[in-house]
Amino acid sequence: xxxxxxxxxxxVHDADVVAGCxxxxxxxxxxxFRAHFRHVHATVFRILGGAHEAEDAAQETFAEVFRSLGTxxxxxxxxxxxxxxxxxxxxxxLRAGKRSGPVPELVHDVPDDAxxxxxxxxxxxxxxxxxxxxxxxxxxxxxxxxxxFIDGRSVAETAQLTQSSLVATKVRIWRARRAxxxxxxxxxxxxxxVCEGRAxxxx
Amino acid sequence: xxxxxxxxxxxxxxxxxxxxxRVERRLLHGVxxxxxxxxxxxxxxxxxxxxxxxxxxxxxxxxAAMAMLVFREHRTAMPAPVIPLLASSxxxxxxxxxxxVTLDQVIVQVGADTHAAIRREADGATVLDLARGSLDCDxxxxxxxxxxxxxxxxxxVAVLGTRFSVWRIGEDVRVDVIRGRVSIASPSxxxxxxxxxxxxxxxxxxxRAEIEVQGGGDQGAPTQALPTxxxxxxxxxxxxxxxxxxxxxxxRAQGLExxxxxxxxxxxxxxxxxxxxxxxxxxxxxxxLESRRDRGAEALRLVSLYERRFPRGANAxxxxxxxxxxxxxxxxxxxxxxxxxxxxxxHPSGTYAPLARRLVAEGAxxx
Numbered sequence: 349x350x351x352x353x354x355x356x357x358x359x360v361h362d363a364d365v366v367a368g369c370x371x372x373x374x375x376x377x378x379x380x381f382r383a384h385f386r387h388v389h390a391t392v393f394r395i396l397g398g399a400h401e402a403e404d405a406a407q408e409t410f411a412e413v414f415r416s417l418g419t420x421x422x423x424x425x426x427x428x429x430x431x432x433x434x435x436x437x438x439x440x441x442l443r444a445g446k447r448s449g450p451v452p453e454l455v456h457d458v459p460d461d462a463x464x465x466x467x468x469x470x471x472x473x474x475x476x477x478x479x480x481x482x483x484x485x486x487x488x489x490x491x492x493x494x495x496x497f498i499d500g501r502s503v504a505e506t507a508q509l510t511q512s513s514l515v516a517t518k519v520r521i522w523r524a525r526r527a528x529x530x531x532x533x534x535x536x537x538x539x540x541x542v543c544e545g546r547a548x549x550x551x
Numbered sequence: 552x553x554x555x556x557x558x559x560x561x562x563x564x565x566x567x568x569x570x571x572x573r574v575e576r577r578l579l580h581g582v583x584x585x586x587x588x589x590x591x592x593x594x595x596x597x598x599x600x601x602x603x604x605x606x607x608x609x610x611x612x613x614x615a616a617m618a619m620l621v622f623r624e625h626r627t628a629m630p631a632p633v634i635p636l637l638a639s640s641x642x643x644x645x646x647x648x649x650x651x652v653t654l655d656q657v658i659v660q661v662g663a664d665t666h667a668a669i670r671r672e673a674d675g676a677t678v679l680d681l682a683r684g685s686l687d688c689d690x691x692x693x694x695x696x697x698x699x700x701x702x703x704x705x706x707x708v709a710v711l712g713t714r715f716s717v718w719r720i721g722e723d724v725r726v727d728v729i730r731g732r733v734s735i736a737s738p739s740x741x742x743x744x745x746x747x748x749x750x751x752x753x754x755x756x757x758x759r760a761e762i763e764v765q766g767g768g769d770q771g772a773p774t775q776a777l778p779t780x781x782x783x784x785x786x787x788x789x790x791x792x793x794x795x796x797x798x799x800x801x802x803r804a805q806g807l808e809x810x811x812x813x814x815x816x817x818x819x820x821x822x823x824x825x826x827x828x829x830x831x832x833x834x835x836x837x838x839x840l841e842s843r844r845d846r847g848a849e850a851l852r853l854v855s856l857y858e859r860r861f862p863r864g865a866n867a868x869x870x871x872x873x874x875x876x877x878x879x880x881x882x883x884x885x886x887x888x889x890x891x892x893x894x895x896x897x898h899p900s901g902t903y904a905p906l907a908r909r910l911v912a913e914g915a916x917x918x
Contacts, residue, residue, distance in 0.1 A: 381575055386566050389574075393564035402564065407574045469876065469906070473843075475562065480809050498560045525556055532554060543554035 362426040369417050381410055384427060388434045394498045395438040395491055397479035405441050409434040428508070435491060435509045442487035474541025481531040481538060485524050492517050493524035642667045644684070654679070657699055660687035662718075662828070664863070676700055683863065685718040685828070718828075725751040801829055801836075808840060815840060828864075831857070835866035838873055847881035872903040875910070888913070 365383075368376025388409050393402035412433050420429060482490050488510070495506040507517035532539040642659075643666045644650050650661040654669065654677060661667070665684025672678055676698035679686060686701060703719045718725040801822055807815035819840065822833035838853035854877065857870045864870075871894045878887035891907040898904060 378575070381578065382571070385571050385574065389566045389570065390564040393566070394562050399565050399570075403570060403574060407578050410574070410578050469879070478560070478562075483806075484809070497556070497558075498562050500559060529554065529556055532556075539554055542556055542560055 366417055366420055366426065369414065377414065380413070380426070384430045385410070387427070388430060391431065391434050391495075391499055392438045392441075395435070395494045396441055397482065401441060405437050406434070409437045412437060432509050432511070435495070439487055439491055439510075442490060470537065471541060474537050477531075477535060477538040478528075478542055481528055481535075482524075484531075485527060488512075489520045489524040489527075492520040493528070496521050497525070642669065642679075654699075658689040660689075662686065664867070672700075674698065678702055681717060681719050683719055685716060687716040723751065801833060804833070804836065812840060812844060831861040831864040832866065834860070835864070835870055835873075838870065838877075842873060842877040842880065845880060847877050850877045868898050868903075871897060872907070875903075875907065879910075 365376050365380050369380060385406065389402055389406040392405040392409065393399065396402055396405060409430070413430055416433075420426070482494070485493065491510055492506055492512075495501045495509060496503060501509065503517055503521065504514060506521070507514045510517060512520075528542060532543050642650065642652060642661050644661050644663055652659050652661060657677075659679070662685035665686065666682040667684070667686060668680040668682070670678050670680065677700070679688075679699075679701045681701060681703040688699075688701060701717050703717055703724050716725075716727040718727075800818060804815045804818035804822065807818065816837060819833045819837035823830050823837055825833075834853060834857045838850050838857060841853060842850035851874065854870050854874045857864065857866070861867065871890075875887050875890040875894060878884075878890055888911060891910040895904060895907045895911065
C-alpha cells in the first residue's frame with residue numbers, strides 16, 4: 349500500500365482551498381495540486397500515450413488551473429473543473445502535434461505481476477499498437493474514445509468534459525470504436541489487447 | 552469476422568511520487584519565481600465602470616508588450632517547460648529522454664543520455680561540466696552577468712551571448728553555432744566560427760584540447776579579436792547545422808510506419824546514412840520496424856550496425872534489448888537468453904532489466 353503524505357490544512361471544502369489559493373497561500377496551492385495531480389496525470393497520459401507529454405500536460409493543466417482560479421464558480425466541483433481543463437490541455441497537445449509518437453515509456457504500463465516475459469512483451473506491443481491506431485483518429489474522436497473506453501468515464505461525463513452534446517459524443521466514440529475494430533481485424537496483436545476473447549493470455 | 556472491443560481497456564499510467572514531486576517542484580517554483588503567472592487571481596470585478604475597463608485595457612496592453620519583448624528575446628526556445636536549476640546540481644537524462652533547464656539566464660536543452668554537473672567557480676562563473684551527451688545552450692547577452700562556461704573534459708566553452716550546442720561522444724567534441732560567433736582555441740588551432748558553422752575535434756584530435764568559445768554579444772560581434780579560420784582549417788566544417796529539436800522527415804517516417812511501412816523503411820534508411828543524432832535514431836527505428844515486421848535477419852544486422860556505429864548512442868540500451876526481442880520473435884530462445892544476459896551485464900539497472908532477469912531465470916531450453 350502506497351502512503352501519501354498529505355499536508356494537513358484547514359481545507360475541508362473545495363471553496364476553502366480555492367479561497368486559500370486566491371489569498372496566495374502556498375499550502376492551499378500544494379493541497380489543491382496534491383489532491384488532483386494523480387487523477388489529472390492519469391487522464392492526460394491515457395489521452396496522449398506518452399509519459400513525457402503527460403508530465404508536461406499535467407504541469408500545464410495546473411498552471412492553467414492556478415491562473416484561472418478567479419473564474420471558478422463555487423457551485424461547481426473543483427475536480428470536475430480541473431478535469432475539464434486537463435482534457436482541454438491534452439486536446440491542445442493533440443491538435444498541436446506536441447507528441448513524439450508512440451513511446452517506449454508504455455513499458456511501465458504493464459503490471460509487474462504479468463505471468464511471463466512473453467505475455468508482458470506481447471501486451472506492451474499491444475499497447476503500442478493501440479496508440480498507433482489512436483494516432484490515426486481525429487483528436488476529438490480520440491479524446492472521446494479514451495475518456496470513455498480507457499479512462500472509464502460515462503458517455504454523459506465524457507460529453508461534459510469535452511463540452512460537446514451527448515449525441516455528438518456518442519457518434520465520436522462509435523466512429524473511433526469502429527475504426528479501432530477495423531484495425532484490430534488485420535492486426536492480431538492489437539486484437540489480443542483490445543478485443544474480447546483470448547483475454548486470458550494478457551495481464 | 553470483426554471482433555468486438557472490450558468494454559474497458561486497461562492502460563495504467565506511470566504516475567509515481569517522483570513524477571508528482573518533480574511537477575510540483577517545477578510548478579510551484581515557477582509560480583514563486585514569476586515564470587508562470589502567480590496563482591493569486593483576484594475575483595473578477597463586479598463594478599463595470601468605464602475607468603476600470605480603461606485601466607484593464609491599459610494593463611493588458613502593457614502586459615502584452617512585455618510578453619512580446621520576452622518572446623522576442625527567447626523566440627528560439629522550445630515549448631517544453633523550463634526547469635530552473637540551482638548551482639551544484641547535476642543534470643542527467645536517460646536514453647530516449649531529454650530535458651530543458653534554465654541556469655543563470657541560460658536556457659539549456661539537454662539531449663538524451665546526457666550527464667553534466669553544475670558548479671560555481673572562484674570568479675563567480677557558472678560552469679556546466681559535460682561528461683557525455685549534448686547540451687544546446689541559448690545564452691542571453693551576458694553584459695554584467697557572471698561568466699558562463701561549458702566544459703567537456705579539459706575543453707572549456709566560455710560564453711557571453713550566443714546560441715550553440717556542444718556534443719560529446721566518447722572523446723570527440725563537436726560545437727555547432729546557431730547564433731552569434733564563437734572562438735575555439737586548442738594547442739594546435741584557433742578558429743572563429745560564425746552562425747551556421749560547425750567545428751568538431753575529429754577522432755584523431757587530442758582528447759584534452761583547450762577550446763574557448765565566446766559569444767558575440769547582441770549583434771554577434773566578438774568581444775576579443777581572434778583570427779578567423781581559413782575554410783580549410785582542420786576541424787572546421789562549413790555545413791548547415793542539423794535540426795536539434797525536430798526533424799520533419801523523421802516524423803514523416805514515423806507516421807508512415809503503420810500505413811506504408813516500405814516507405815517508412817526507405818525514409819529511415821536515407822536518414823540513417825547520416826552521422827548525426829537523427830541518423831542514430833533512424834537506424835534504431837529502422838531496426839525496430841524490421842523486427843516488428845518479422846524480418847529478423849535484417850533487424851539483427853541493423854542492430855549490429857547500430858552498435859558498431861553508435862556505441863554510445865541515445866538508444867544503445869534499447870537496441871541491446873531489441874536484439875533480445877528479435878531473437879525471441881524468431882524462436883531462437885537460447886540466443887535470446889544469451890543476449891538477455893549480455894544486456895544485463897551492460898545495463899544491470901536498465902529499463903528492461905526486470906524482463907531480462909525473468910528471461911534469464913527461465914533458463915535456456917534443454918533442446
